[in-house]
Amino acid sequence: MADDALPEVDFQQCITTMFGTPFVSVDWPDVDEINSEIYDLVLAEEQADDLGRGIRSNAGGWQSRGNILTRTELCLVKLKEMMETTIFELLAAIVRKDSGERSFKLVFDSWANVCRNNNYNVVHSHPNAMYSIVYYVSSGEPDQSIPYSGMLELLDPREATTYIQVPNTILDARMFITNRPGRMVVFPSWVKHMVHPFVGNGVRISIACNVNVLEEIRTTRPRDFDVATSG
Ligand SMILES: [Fe+2]
Numbered sequence: 001m002a003d004d005a006l007p008e009v010d011f012q013q014c015i016t017t018m019f020g021t022p023f024v025s026v027d028w029p030d031v032d033e034i035n036s037e038i039y040d041l042v043l044a045e046e047q048a049d050d051l052g053r054g055i056r057s058n059a060g061g062w063q064s065r066g067n068i069l070t071r072t073e074l075c076l077v078k079l080k081e082m083m084e085t086t087i088f089e090l091l092a093a094i095v096r097k098d099s100g101e102r103s104f105k106l107v108f109d110s111w112a113n114v115c116r117n118n119n120y121n122v123v124h125s126h127p128n129a130m131y132s133i134v135y136y137v138s139s140g141e142p143d144q145s146i147p148y149s150g151m152l153e154l155l156d157p158r159e160a161t162t163y164i165q166v167p168n169t170i171l172d173a174r175m176f177i178t179n180r181p182g183r184m185v186v187f188p189s190w191v192k193h194m195v196h197p198f199v200g201n202g203v204r205i206s207i208a209c210n211v212n213v214l215e216e217i218r219t220t221r222p223r224d225f226d227v228a229t230s231g
Contacts, residue, residue: 019129022093022094023186025183025185027182038205042068046114053124059117060118061119063113066111066160068110069083069108069111083185083211087133103215106213107213107214108210109211110209112206112208113204113205116203118199119197123155124194129212131211132189132208132209133185133208139178139179149197150195151176152179152196153175154187156175
């Protein structure tokens with residue numbers, strides 16, 4: 001090495017992000033059949049319900065009451081399994097590898113969202129939950145000339161990130177999710193989000209779910225102590 005050269009450093013091994021936010025987006029294949037069944041089931045429930053309207057974040061449209069995934073129709077049982085699998089895969093990815101075998105249980109609360117022309121969801125988060133899931137059943141026919149029509153937007157809670165000086169990097173602060181049937185996204189429940197007004201024809205349907213993760217605590221055998229005996 002010449003005297004005036006810098007020592008070699010592999011900088012790509014030195015750079016990471018801090019305070020990471022887990023996010024999953026998976027496009028499930030072969031879901032046309034269950035999506036069709038869920039579509040019919042949700043619209044039938046909407047027809048039969050005049051109490052659920054407007055009880056959560058929706059402006060217009062309809063949201064079912066909770067725990068739709070406790071129903072026993074096979075399409076919903078399968079969707080719940082898909083959600084459980086996704087959360088377990090996420091947990092496997094984020095637990096520290098040196099922490100030994102871990103065992104988790106999931107607690108779900110889930111509901112259906114129906115969105116038609118001009119309906120949207122205001123900015124909100126999901127209190128009392130750890131992860132939130134959205135699964136898209138049908139996209140409707142959003143008007144392609146309207147920006148963001150029916151898109152989910154996740155908002156970066158670190159407001160100052162919008163002041164970033166270098167544009168078009170992996171740190172960009174706005175994140176949009178296109179409703180594509182079969183797509184499932186997972187994000188921490190504290191992340192504020194919204195659905196932009198859906199402008200178009202048809203019906204946009206999603207199933208949303210809050211998940212709490214409980215860890216099964218292993219009890220260990222009490223330590224054996226040496227006991228001094230006399231006599
Ligand atoms: Fe939400």
